Amino acid sequence: MYQIIPVILAGGQGTRLWPKSRAARPKQFIDLVGDTSLFQQSLERVANTERYGAPIVITNTEYRFIVAEQALEANVPLGAILLEPVARNTAAAIAAAAQVAVNADENAILHVLASDHLIPTTAEYFAAVDAAAAAARGGNLVTFGIAPDRPETGYGYIAIGDALAHGAHKVAAFVEKPNLDKAQSMLAQGGFAWNSGMFMLPAKLFLAECERLAPEVFAAATAAVADARRDLDFIRLDETAFAASPNISVDYAIFERTDKAAVLPVSFAWSDLGAWDAVWKGQTRDEAGNAVSGPTLLSNTTNTLVVSDGAHVVVDGLDDIAVIATEDAVFVGRLSAAQNVGKIAKTLRADAATRALTETHKTSYRPWGGYSSILMGERFQVKKLFVKPGKKLSLQKHHHRSEHWVVVRGTAEVTLDGAVTMLAENQSIYLPLGCTHRLANPGKIELELIEVQTGSYLGEDDIIRIEDEFGRQ
Amino acid sequence: MYQIIPVILAGGQGTRLWPKSRAARPKQFIDLVGDTSLFQQSLERVANTERYGAPIVITNTEYRFIVAEQALEANVPLGAILLEPVARNTAAAIAAAAQVAVNADENAILHVLASDHLIPTTAEYFAAVDAAAAAARGGNLVTFGIAPDRPETGYGYIAIGDALAHGAHKVAAFVEKPNLDKAQSMLAQGGFAWNSGMFMLPAKLFLAECERLAPEVFAAATAAVADARRDLDFIRLDETAFAASPNISVDYAIFERTDKAAVLPVSFAWSDLGAWDAVWKGQTRDEAGNAVSGPTLLSNTTNTLVVSDGAHVVVDGLDDIAVIATEDAVFVGRLSAAQNVGKIAKTLRADAATRALTETHKTSYRPWGGYSSILMGERFQVKKLFVKPGKKLSLQKHHHRSEHWVVVRGTAEVTLDGAVTMLAENQSIYLPLGCTHRLANPGKIELELIEVQTGSYLGEDDIIRIEDEFGRQ
Known part of the structure; x- marks a missing residue:
């Protein structure tokens, strides 16, 4: 039996949906269309355990807690969360995921998908997935080719070649992002599809082609997985090994060079939500x-x-x-x-005065919950903290600030210089400068508290962590 | 000697500069152009004590503390703050101010001006003021006629008649707001001026013409001043008397009917800042x-x-x-x-769900300082309070909420069930539901504190005032 393992690429830092999308919580993790994030919608598309094994998510260190939390919230158990220590584009990322998959099942088929595309889950979509899986089982590296409905100049195209089994075709040629004339002529002529970035790949075949066509990528990914380190629920790829990979996309490294490339022309609704339009x-x-x-x-x-x-x-x-x-x-x-928004976000990011506008939202998420910055004064700031049931912040102290906490919802367990106090709604506590303290939510509902910080320096880096269940320094 | 008394009309509730202008703090009181409000800029134009006596400001009850505070901040001592108990348009308002002025000096000349117009204080402007005063002393009710520079359809026009002394002219006719054709033809033809709403009036002559041409207005204003009640720095016009006045503008009630009307054509820069353009x-x-x-x-x-x-x-x-x-x-x-903004603001005001957007800003001002609403939760809210040096809030209690106060700047004197505590920066106090409490700033710098309210009902009307130095209930 061939198991299909979803491989979800979730490390991107899109700028074109600024100001909603920011580096600390990009496009795929925000509720952009509907009540769940695009990453969660991607998980839901692969949540059928009759069709799929547990998904592998590839992301970077910064997004690891968001990935874990959003998967938990979507109630989709993950097979692995692979952390890229450095960004090396899609070839190395997919090769690493393929290694992890074949280590568990050497016949695994990989369904590689972006975490930030919009695809309604119609019967037509699932029929295409099944056809692609059948074509992959037949020994093809299958890419999904979207039927163009406009002369789009923002995507690469695929010239559809001779028919294979299961509705797939040979790839006659890959066409770089065209100019408008060329895009219009391809649309008029027919026989072309958009390169969606979604693939169905026999893992072993993919790795063999990778070793043959992009040996440096293969070697780097293989070594990075072999030397990977488990950290809580995460698999940290070895940095030295992974960094040795060329920075190259899977299209350039493999698809444009292999004779195993196939395209499955599909016409289900699909959008990369590349810009606000x-x-x-x-x-x-x-x-x-x-x-x-x-x-x-x-x-x-x-x-x-x-x-x-x-x-x-x-x-x-x-x-x-x-x-x-x-x-x-x-x-x-x-x-x-x-599409100008991307350039504008880069302009804002290049200027120290506006950089934060591209990096963080007013609300930051942490493995234990998060906080919203609600007021910033000259020598004080006010935050709202929210702590998930059963979660605990690090045991910490500050050199430059005191804190007042007022519980406004739920129950807080506060450890202050070793002494434990329980606070209910409408109770407060004062944490003087230099004290060691820890906040936990021992209850069954979310804890919310208002924190008033006062002091001469109020940066996030004035946190000395003495102990942390999430392994943070 | 004839004293010029500025009469500043400051009771308007403009909607056309929404969302900056709101009912609780309209256009004339916000910093729209420059670092001071238009009302303060109006005060500064009449602050020359060689030219002017102390200004009379006419406003309504709701704006009385803003008027007093902004005048103090601008360092322009006021002669009187007249409070209109109900809005009765400009005829009654100016008649009341004229009564107050003649009670002090029967030869007073009134310089009536809007509080929300933009007029750069050039030599040309002051020359026009002096010319208008001279013309008024000659027995004319002088209106300032602005030289039109475009076929504006939003203002009334004045046809300029025969020359009088001091650059003034008889008013040949008042022209209602014209359509574009008519405005264009007046602009091409020349001899017309915009009716600015700014006047220079011998108070006694104005009152005599008012008594003759609009006796009900005259009687209402006279009685309202005679029966007025002093309240701190304010003169509250008698409500029953004032309400008896017809709701009519000074243009309709007096200017269009009197043979004493004169126009002083002027060409200084002037804008009513009527809309965002x-x-x-x-x-x-x-x-x-x-x-x-x-x-x-x-x-x-x-x-x-x-x-x-x-x-x-x-x-x-x-x-x-x-x-x-x-x-x-x-x-x-x-x-x-x-100009569509006015209609839109009315639409928002008509809907209970959006009404507040037209009424209040996030920051509300009080005679003692004010507060910003910074976070609203289901059973809690967070405010930043700021208290001016030497000021004191009312002695009060709440039936539905407890409050936590954390001082983040300055010093607070807190009276809690009769006991007085001093709090410095970074100290806090808890005010349980039902306690009587009072906050004061005994210091020399502004006091800022963060207030966290918790309870089942957090409305501003859950304040039972036991004692208040500003006479509020």
Whole structure:
């Protein structure tokens, strides 16, 4: 029996959906379309245990707790969370995942998918997955080729060759991202598909082709898995070994060179949500062509996307506009020119004064819960902390600040210089500068508390961790 | 000697500059252009004690503390703050102010001005004021007529008649707000001026004309002043008497009927800042025609106004746009269609769900300082309170909430069930439900504290005031 192992690539740091997508919590982990994240929606597509084994997720160190928490929340048990110590593009990442998969089952078939694409789970989609798996079992490295519905210049194309079994075809040629003329002529001519970045691969065959066509990638991935280190639920690939891999995509390294490449032309709905206009297209729109999320009032406005995290957004008399309002940033621009957002985010990131706007949200997530920064003063700041039931923060102290905690929901267990106190809603405690302290939620509901910090320096790096159940320093 | 008494009309509740202007703190009291409010800028224009006596400000009960505080901050001592118990338009308001002025000096000349207009204080402006005063002393009710520079349809016009002394002219006719054709023809023809709403009036002559032409207004204003009640620094006009006045503007009630009306054609810079496009025009703009305040990044954007209270606003590839971002609302629309904002604000006000967006800002001002609402939870809320040096809140209690106070700046004197405690920065106190308590700032610098309220009901009306130095219930 051939088991299909989902391999989910979840290390990307998209900038084109700024200001919602930020380095600390990019596109795939935020609730962009619907009530769950795109990563969780990707997990849900592979959650059928009759079709799939437990997924392997490849991500980086920074996102490891988000991945673990969101998988837990989606109730999809993971087979492994592979941590890339450095980014080396898709060839090395997939090769490492393939090694992990064949170590468990040498006949494994890998279903490689992005964590940030939007694919409605229709019968047509699953029929395509099954066809791709059958074609892969027949000895093909299968890529899903999306039927183009517009002369898109942002994707690579595949020229569809001779028919193979199960609806797959030989790849006649890979076509680089075309200009508009070329894209229009391919659309008119037919016989081309978009290269989706989604694959169905016999793991052993993939590794053999990788060893033959990209031996440095193969050697690096193999050694990085062999020397990997288990850390809680994570598999940390060996840094020295993995860093030796060339930085190359699986398309360049393998697909464009192998004679085993096959394409399965598919026509299910698919979007890479590459920019705000794609998010708009991916949503239900009203008669005037508007898609909104959050509190909004539109008057005489058409073909517009509004995404608000809280502020009431009013748009009057405009067409083809994106308004994206987060707590600390607002983007306003033409929806049809939404690809400019990537450049703008890079401009903001390059400037020290605006860099934080591209890095973090006002709310930061931690393995124990997280915190929202709600007010920053000159010598004080106010945060709301939320701690999941049963979770515990590190035992820590600060050199430059005192803290006041007021419990506003749930129950807190506070350890202060060795003494343990329980606080209920509406109780408070004072943590003087230099004391060792630890916060835990011993209850069954989420704990929320307001923290008022005062002191001369209030940075996140003034935390001396004495003990931490998440292995953080 | 004839004294000029400024009469500043400061009771308006403009909606056309939403979301910055809100009922609780409208246009004239916010820092819209420059670092002081338009009301303060109006005060500064009449602060020359060689030219002027102490100003009379007419406002309503709700704005009385803002008026007093902003005048104190601007360091312009006021002659009187008249409180209108109900709104009765400008005729009754000016008549009441005229009564107050003649009670002190029967030869007073009134310089009546709006509190929300933008007028740079040039030599030309002051020359016009002096000319208007001279014309008024000659027995004229003088209105300032602004030289039109565009076919504006939003203002009334004055047809300029025969010349009088001091540059003034008889009023040949008042022209209602015209349509565009008519406005264009008046502009081409010449001899017309905009009716600015700014007047120079001999108080006794004005009252005599009021008694003759609008006797009900005169009787109501006279009785309201006679029966007025002093309350701290305020003169509360008698409600029953004042309410008896017809609701009528000074233009309809007096100017269009009297043969004493004169117009002084002037050409100093003047704007009523009636909508966001006027604010844009009133500001320094860059080469691309953009005016911004707050953190902003504009790319390929022209003729655009951005006003942000804090969020970083990015605008890409647009022309002729207004983006107004406050903490809880964002307006985006064509700058050239900015007059729509008034209608939109009315729509928001008519809906219970959005009404608050038109009424209050996140920061509310009180005679003792104020507070910002920084976080609202289900059974808790967090506020930042700021208390001016030497000020004291009411002695109060709450039926539905407990409060935690953490001092983050300055010194607090807290009275809790009769016992007085002093708290320094980084100290805190707990105020249980039902206790009587009072907060004061005995220090020399502003006191800031974080208040965490918990309880089942957290509305501002759960304050039982036992004692209050500002006479509030």
